[in-house]
Amino acid sequence: MKESTICPRLAKAMELLGKRWTTLILYQLLEGPQRFNEIESALPVSGRLLSERLKELEKEGVVERKVYTEVPVRVEYFLTDKGKALEGAIREVEKWSQCWIK
């Protein structure tokens, strides 16, 4: 790979956020903790892919999964501090899309 002058942190962030559905999942979670089915019904994404993306986001420490030991068991996903810190960026893209995308 050739040398580049781009900061590796920025490149890594873009790689994470650039994956299909990732930012829309985070956008959805800005509303607060949600069950898998709630996220799934808000986005035109398959359950398989949503599950994969959520696992990646958990691994990166952006999303956390909490299991409530009720009957039936309740599982919710929510943004960590690292995830919440993305709100500014996501809101900026939202504003841009409202102004510039037809």
Add this chain to the structure above:
Amino acid sequence: MKESTICPRLAKAMELLGKRWTTLILYQLLEGPQRFNEIESALPVSGRLLSERLKELEKEGVVERKVYTEVPVRVEYFLTDKGKALEGAIREVEKWSQCWIK
């Protein structure tokens, strides 16, 4: 495709910006108009893929290509107003990456 509650404009914006290298190319062009070779040497991207991404960004009205009829011909790429309007979002991701990505 199932119905979703996500704004189609936001989804379209995320699809455009989520493509590999797209946001890093825009980040690079925030510095001002640049020749193809300058962008290529700043990013670890192949010439073929860079050319493809620039064409997509031109088509979306985010980037413009200007040909200067000098000898040899000089071609520069620069952000349109629509492209410059993404600066806020890109700077937010940059800040986030500096704080949260190791």
